[in-house]
Structures are given as C-alpha cells and as structure tokens.
Amino acid sequence: MKLFxxxxxxxxxxxxxQMFLVLLIYWLDGYQNMLTALxxxxxxxxxxxxxxIYRYISHKSLYSKLTAPLETLDxxxxxxxxxxxxxxxxxxxxxxxxxxxxLLTIREKTRNDHLAFMNQWVHQMxxxxxxxxxxxxxxxxxxxxxxxxxxxxxxxxxxxxxxxARLETFERDFQVESVSLxxxxxxxxxxxxxxxxxxxxxxxxxxxxxLTIESDxxxxxxxxGQVVTNAIKYSADSNQKIIFTSYVRGKEAILEIRDxxxxxxxxDRKRVFQPFYTGDNGRQYRESTGMGLYFxxxxxxxxGHRIELDSEVGVGTSVKIxxxxxxxxx
Amino acid sequence: xxxxxxxxxxxxxxxxxxxxxEKSGYDTGVVLDFDRxxxxxxxxxxxxxxxxVNLPKFDGFYWCRQIRAVSKCQxxxxxxxxxxxxxxxxxxxxxxxxxxxxxxxxxxMAKIRSQIRRGYGEYAQPTDERIVKLAGLVVYPExxxxxxxxxxxxxxxxxxxxxxxxxxxxxxxxxRETLLDKLWDDQxxxxxxxxxxxxxxxRKKLQEIGIENAVETARGAGYKLQIVWDSRDL
Numbered sequence: 384m385k386l387f388x389x390x391x392x393x394x395x396x397x398x399x400x401q402m403f404l405v406l407l408i409y410w411l412d413g414y415q416n417m418l419t420a421l422x423x424x425x426x427x428x429x430x431x432x433x434x435x436i437y438r439y440i441s442h443k444s445l446y447s448k449l450t451a452p453l454e455t456l457d458x459x460x461x462x463x464x465x466x467x468x469x470x471x472x473x474x475x476x477x478x479x480x481x482x483x484x485x486l487l488t489i490r491e492k493t494r495n496d497h498l499a500f501m502n503q504w505v506h507q508m509x510x511x512x513x514x515x516x517x518x519x520x521x522x523x524x525x526x527x528x529x530x531x532x533x534x535x536x537x538x539x540x541x542x543x544x545x546x547x548a549r550l551e552t553f554e555r556d557f558q559v560e561s562v563s564l565x566x567x568x569x570x571x572x573x574x575x576x577x578x579x580x581x582x583x584x585x586x587x588x589x590x591x592x593x594l595t596i597e598s599d600x601x602x603x604x605x606x607x608g609q610v611v612t613n614a615i616k617y618s619a620d621s622n623q624k625i626i627f628t629s630y631v632r633g634k635e636a637i638l639e640i641r642d643x644x645x646x647x648x649x650x651d652r653k654r655v656f657q658p659f660y661t662g663d664n665g666r667q668y669r670e671s672t673g674m675g676l677y678f679x680x681x682x683x684x685x686x687g688h689r690i691e692l693d694s695e696v697g698v699g700t701s702v703k704i705x706x707x708x709x710x711x712x713x
Numbered sequence: 714x715x716x717x718x719x720x721x722x723x724x725x726x727x728x729x730x731x732x733x734x735e736k737s738g739y740d741t742g743v744v745l746d747f748d749r750x751x752x753x754x755x756x757x758x759x760x761x762x763x764x765x766v767n768l769p770k771f772d773g774f775y776w777c778r779q780i781r782a783v784s785k786c787q788x789x790x791x792x793x794x795x796x797x798x799x800x801x802x803x804x805x806x807x808x809x810x811x812x813x814x815x816x817x818x819x820x821x822m823a824k825i826r827s828q829i830r831r832g833y834g835e836y837a838q839p840t841d842e843r844i845v846k847l848a849g850l851v852v853y854p855e856x857x858x859x860x861x862x863x864x865x866x867x868x869x870x871x872x873x874x875x876x877x878x879x880x881x882x883x884x885x886x887x888x889r890e891t892l893l894d895k896l897w898d899d900q901x902x903x904x905x906x907x908x909x910x911x912x913x914x915x916r917k918k919l920q921e922i923g924i925e926n927a928v929e930t931a932r933g934a935g936y937k938l939q940i941v942w943d944s945r946d947l
Contacts (some may be wrong), residue, residue: 506767509793512724513815517729523882528891538815572902580893585904622905656914 387439387446395431402427445469469547498548505541505548512538535577541613546605547678553685557599561710565590566640567600568627571607575615582619584642590629596636596706598686606690609675610640610702617700618644618666636709637702646696655692656680715829720744721791722768730763733818734825737841738793750776751783754890759786761828763821764808766799767794774806781807787828791816819898847880850924861942864922871896872905872915879928879938888935912936 406420414420439446445468491597516534519527549556563589572579572586579585614625623643630637647655651662661673676692687707694700717739721727731741735873744750744758747757747769762780766773777788790803793814800811809828810823845852851860854877857868868876878895879887889908896911903911912928919927924942931937 419728506793509814512722514725514729516815517726517818519731519913521729521733523884526886528888534815573897576894579902580890580897583905586902588902624904 384439384446386450387442391435391438395435398427398431421631441466442469498551502545502548505545508537508541512541532577532581542605543609543672543674543678546602547674550678550681553682557686559597559604559686560601561595562595562598562600562603563592564596564629564636564706565592566603568607568638571604571611572627574604574608575611578612579625581621582615584615584618584620585624587624587626590627590638591711592638593711594629594631595710597708598688598706602682602686605640606679607640607704609679610704613675614640614642614644614700614702616644617646618642623672629651631709631711634707636706638704638706640704641699641701643699646700647694648696652692652694656690673686714738714740715761716740716742716757716759717825718742718744718754718757718762720747720750720762720768721765722747723765730821733822737822737826739825739829747771751779754780756785758831761787761825762791763789763791763825766790766794766803774802777803777806777808777813787832789824789828791821799895845877845880847883847938848940848942850880850942852876852880859918859922861924862944866918866921868918869911869914871901871911872918874898875911875915879936883938886931886934886937890935892935905911 402424406424409420427645445466510536516531519531519534566586568590572588611625618625621643626639626641628639628641630639645664648659648663651660651664654660655662655676657673657678659673660677676690680690683704689705691703692700693703717734719730719734719741721730721744726760727743731743734741742753742759744753746753750768764773764777768776772790773790777790780786781790788808790808790811791814792799792803792811803811809832810824812824842856843854845854849861852858852868852873853860857870857873859866859868859873859876874895875892878892880937882891889905893905893908894904896908905907916928918925919925925940927939929937929939
C-alpha cells in the first residue's frame with residue numbers, strides 16, 4: 384500500500400495541477416460560476432480515486448510481492464497477477480529462477496558425485512588396511528607394533544573423513560534412542576586403547592552406570608572420540624589421567640572429560656570450535672586438522688546437546704557435553 | 714573337523730584368514746570363482762561361511778540369499794561399510810553376524826568360534842581347552858591355573874593374561890605397552906602402576922610353586938621370561 388501510494392504521488396499531483404490549470408484558463412476567460420467549477424473538480428477527483436482503486440486491486444499481488452521479503456527461492460515464481468506489467472515481471476522472475484535452478488542442479492550433481500566417489504574410495508581403502516593390520520597382528524613383534532600404531536592412525540583418519548562426508552546427510556542418518564552413557568564412553572576408550580597406552584595416558588572412568596541419555600550412539604561416540612583424541616594428544620607422556628565423570632544438574636545430565644595437559648591459551652579458547660582452526664597448540668603438535676572440535680560442536684547442535692570447553696594453560700582442559708534429558712536407573 | 718568357506722575377493726585377506734582359521738583347527742575352502750559361489754558352496758558344504766559384501770559381479774547380499782534358499786548354515790558378513798543400514802540389510806538377508814573392516818584377528822576368530830558353538834553345540838569345539846606350555850610349566854588360561862611338576866596354584870585373570878603373553882613371546886622381551894594392551898582387553902583400563910603390581914603378584918605366584926626370578930625386568934624395554942626351573946616332564 385505504501386509503495387503503491389509512493390509510486391502514484393506524481394500522477395495524483397499531475398492530475399490536480401491539470402484540473403486547476405483547466406479551471407484557471409476558464410476563469411481567465413471570464414467564467415465566474417464557482418460552485419460548478421468545484422463540482423467538476425470533485426468529479427475529477429472521484430474519477431482519479433476510482434482509477435487508483437482499480438489499479439491497486441489489479442496490481443495488488445505485484446505490490447505485495449515487491450514489498451514482502453522472499454522467504455524461499457520458490458516464492459519468487461508464485462503468480463503476480465494478469466496485468467501486462469505483472470505478467471512481464473513474472474516472466475522475468477521465472478527466467479531468472481530457471482537459470483538459477485539449472486546452475487544449482489549442476490553444482491549439486493557434481494558435489495554428490497564427488498561425495499559418492501570419496502565415500503567409495505574410503506571404503507575401498509579399508510581392505511588394504513585390514514590386510515596390513517592382520518599381517519602385523521600375525522607377526523606380533525616390535526616393528527609390527529609400530530606399523531599397527533600407524534595403521535590405527537590411518538583408520539582414524541578414514542573414519543573422520545567418512546563422518547565429515549556424512550554430516551551433510553545427517554538428517555537421514557541418525558536415530559535417537561536411549562543409550563547408556565557409560566557404555567558409550569567405555570567403547571570409545573577401548574577404540575582408543577593403543578593411543579592411550581602409546582602416549583602413557585590412562586583413563587579414569589567415573590561415569591555412573593545407571594545413566595541413560597537420549598542420543599544417537601554412533602554420532603555421540605564419534606563426537607566423544609574427537610574430544611578424547613585431543614585430550615590424549617595434549618597430555619601425552621605426562622603419566623596423568625584423563626578423567627571421565629558424569630553428573631546431573633537440574634534437568635540436564637553432563638559428561639565431563641578432563642585432562643591435565645598443556646591447556647589452551649585464552650586467545651585460542653574462543654575459536655577452538657571454528658573449522659580449520661588449529662591455534663597455537665595445533666601448530667606445535669603434528670596432525671592437527673583443527674576440525675575435531677568443530678565436528679563435535681556441529682554434531683552436538685544437531686543432536687540437541689551442548690558442548691562447553693574450559694581450559695587453563697599448564698593445568699589442563701575440560702570439555703563438557705550437556706544432555707537435555709536423562710534417566711537414571713537405580 | 715568343521716569346514717569354513719571363505720568368500721572374500723581380496724586374495725591376501727583371504728589367505729590370512731585361511732591360515733589363521735586353520736591354525737584354530739578348522740578346515741577351510743576358499744572361493745576362487747565369484748561367478749559360481751553357490752556351486753562351490755554346495756560342493757564344499759561348509760558349517761560356516763565368511764562372506765564379504767563387495768564382491769565382483771554380485772554382492773554378498775545376493776549370495777547370502779542364494780545360500781539361505783538351500784541351507785541353514787551359519788553366515789558371517791565381512792564389510793567395509795559400518796553403516797547401520799548395511800548391518801540391518803545383512804541380518805535381513807539371513808546373516809548370523811557382521812564384522813566391519815578393518816578388523817582384529819582375535820575378533821574374527823572369537824566370532825567364528827561363537828557362531829560354530831551356537832550352531833553346532835559345545836562338541837563342535839576343535840580344542841577342548843587352551844593350554845599354554847613352556848618347558849614343563851603349564852598355564853590353563855580358562856581355568857586360571859598354573860602347574861609345575863604337580864604343584865598347582867590359582868591365578869587371577871590379569872596374572873594369567875600376563876604369564877600367557879610372556880610365554881607366547883618367549884624368549885623375546887615383551888614391552889610394557891604390549892602387556893598393557895593385553896590387560897586392557899579385560900574391560901579394565903590398567904595403568905602403569907597396576908601393571909607393576911600385577912607383575913609383582915605374578916612373581917609371588919611363581920614362587921609359590923617354587924620358581925624364583927623367572928620374570929626378569931629389562932630396563933626401559935619391558936619384561937622377559939627366563940627358564941630357571943627344572944621340569945620332571947622333560
């Protein structure tokens with residue numbers, strides 16, 4: 384409505400000026416009947432108003448489209464009326480929309496192909512890794528133990544790639560159920576067994592066994608795994624423990640993973656959850672991708688959990704994963 | 714003698730599986746022609762099939778259905794895909810269990826053993842009981858017993874694991890990492906101190922049956938076993 388009025392102000396002014404101009408010419412010519420003149424002005428204004436009302440009604444959809452913000456791309460091609468201007472405008476939008484869709488479709492296809500290829504490749508790499516692992520397990524000496532350690536690192540890397548690719552299709556790939564928090568943590572610890580032992584860091588498991596939370600076991604395990612890998616890496620060779628505790632606060636259950644490692648400088652602390660952010664520590668330690676905590680946060684957002692990090696340089700780091708609902712079995 | 718059929722298209726992997734399964738006392742048949750898996754199955758008539766999912770031509774699910782149509786034998790899937798969907802599919806098609814790559818030897822062997830046991834009863838065990846021996850010293854890991862020249866003593870689970878590992882690796886030095894690794898399988902997350910304590914206890918147990926200083930500390934490397942006892946059985 385506002386736009387419509389702003390659009391037609393020149394027309395209204397023109398119309399009024401034109402009427403008075405005609406009256407002025409008659410008056411200068413000697414015409415003296417004021418009432419009739421005013422009546423003709425009134426008729427003129429009624430006609431103008433009638434025209435404006437018609438115009439507004441016929442172009443209403445166009446004007447509302449122009450003023451209302453677009454919610455989605457698809458809204459732009461909803462009909463805009465049948466007047467010449469509206470339909471021309473619609474055609475323009477349709478054409479633009481078509482071009483964009485086409486571009487998007489092509490991009491999406493190349494991206495999906497790329498993802499599918501990557502997925503397939505990662506799965507194919509698992510067979511050679513299995514062969515290496517089994518050969519080394521057969522050999523069972525110092526050298527093979529060291530190769531096994533590297534194999535484990537490659538396996539971890541592959542797993543991370545897979546999960547990163549899966550994050551895209553997260554909506555179709557998760558299943559929230561009641562899971563035992565302690566059970567999940569135990570599994571994660573066992574998966575990282577060699578990493579713990581190799582780095583002389585040991586877990587201390589103080590998670591209540593009766594605590595169940597609502598989550599997706601697979602994603603939660605991956606997420607805790609990322610946190611644990613960091614904790615081990617940054618407290619390596621300290622002979623310290625990594626402490627897993629759980630407690631309940633009001634309506635929330637909390638899993639805390641605390642290490643006594645080098646800690647994170649204050650400047651880096653705010654940015655640890657950003658992708659590709661390695662910070663000071665990451666640059667000093669090998670194979671930091673800077674993605675671990677970013678993934679952890681992404682996943683926790685999607686599962687409806689929260690993740691918080693607290694750290695002090697030289698003292699250690701504590702990561703809390705907060706679950707909105709829990710059950711305790713006694 | 715139980716027969717196990719290996720259907721895995723990676724030749725090295727199937728070779729490793731073959732040697733280890735045979736070591737455990739089973740007979741193995743390896744599929745070479747992946748067009749004719751079913752014919753091989755019928756001629757070999759195995760008790761258990763190890764089936765890879767990604768095979769040339771038809772996938773493992775297809776062959777699993779084919780086998781299920783003619784037999785009730787145990788089928789174990791091996792797959793690189795860890796997605797729940799795949800596991801559900803495998804079980805839908807009639808598989809009995811599922812192993813994801815990359816796997817550990819112990820895990821595969823344990824699963825094979827448990828499937829065979831489940832399918833064919835206790836008598837199907839190729840060996841009645843594991844026995845670990847070294848120069849007359851005998852460990853029964855399943856009974857948690859230790860014996861030398863007729864004198865016996867009981868071991869804890871952890872002590873048994875330690876001693877078994879030391880005997881298997883004899884005469885090499887076993888690193889502390891390896892020992893910790895083995896102990897961890899026992900659902901307990903053992904640290905360095907616990908390892909020290911258990912080594913001390915194991916030495917005491919060995920003393921009980923008259924063996925002194927058999928477990929030697931190799932500085933910075935780990936532990937090794939020395940034969941300091943005489944055996945009447947030799």
